[in-house]
Amino acid sequence: MPGIDECLLEAMALPGARGASLVDWTSGLALGTAGDSPVGDHETTAAETAELARSAAEFDSFTAGDSVTAGGERPGPPVEDLIVTTRAGYHVLRFVETSFDSSVFLHLWLDRDSGNLALARIRLRDLAERLVLG
């Protein structure tokens, strides 16, 4: 998988996918987008989801004692994903681990009826890895 667009296209191929983006959670910048945004503007959604991701990545309750694993200390937050369930949909935010300093995550917005949350989580984990590991 060569890059961001291919990664987002694959995410959009999941059942019930309505929108996908790759977002930087420090700045709130959308590095790439596909499909729709719940508010009709991907940049607004990126800024909002970035705030949520930043909280999860930085609050001690989610990270304390978790950054050192059996494999030694790794860069990036130990949080793997976030799921927000609404009446009409699911939002899955999957952190992307890079071996240079970055703060990005994949955001997938799914229709609640046609989406498959369990499948989406597994596929997003896989996509997040392949995006940076090839």
Next chain:
Amino acid sequence: MSRTAVSPMLVRLAAEKATGALLRDHGTLYLVDGRVVHAESPAAPGVDVLLTTGGRLPREGWDEAVDRAGAHRAVGRFLVDSGRLHGGELEICHLGAVFDAAFFALSPTSGPTRFRYGVGHWFGTVRPVSAEAVERETVRRRELLDAVWPYASVDTAPVVPRPPSPGQTVGARQRSLLAAADGERTPAELARLLGRPAFHTLLDVRRLAAAGLVETPLDPVPAPPPPAPLSALPVEDPDIALLRRLRDALEAL
């Protein structure tokens, strides 16, 4: 978007699908067919710093890529084709660096703006971004900084940590930023040292300043006030004390 353009010249160049380099006081934007393909600023760490500081790429690996592919303006492509980087990594890193440098390059300036038609950058094209998106993001970033903590003085001053209040905590990224702040390094120097985009560092410094964990220097050092004629009167002058007592007594009537 009816907001005033950050750079009217950039808007015009995008409209005419120009190719070349837009030179401004604080950096340079490179355009191909009116789209932004690269940006550089002395204020922002380049892709090389971002990739080598964290150890993702050895410095020799970078230098070799520049030697081999710089003349063909295809260093980015070469890094991927030679197996040094994966496509997604390059895009993430390069896009981050472009928006970062563009933020500084497009900062308000009274200096001249020039455009050199046909000039390209040796890094080559990775993922072109519309000039409009770059302008919009630059404006959003300015507003974001001021929404967090409206004191631009922290952007350029040495970062001086302050002790946290009891129970106050910070996230891992801000913790490592504070650990590197020795009271002399500026946000730009810290960004380079940590291999992070400069805007991200500014934003974290403003967040830390808002939380009281970094000193906020007084905005521009106030000019010494002109000697006022009244200052000749010492406050402890007994006559003034007498007048005050008299006034107080009159007011009490």
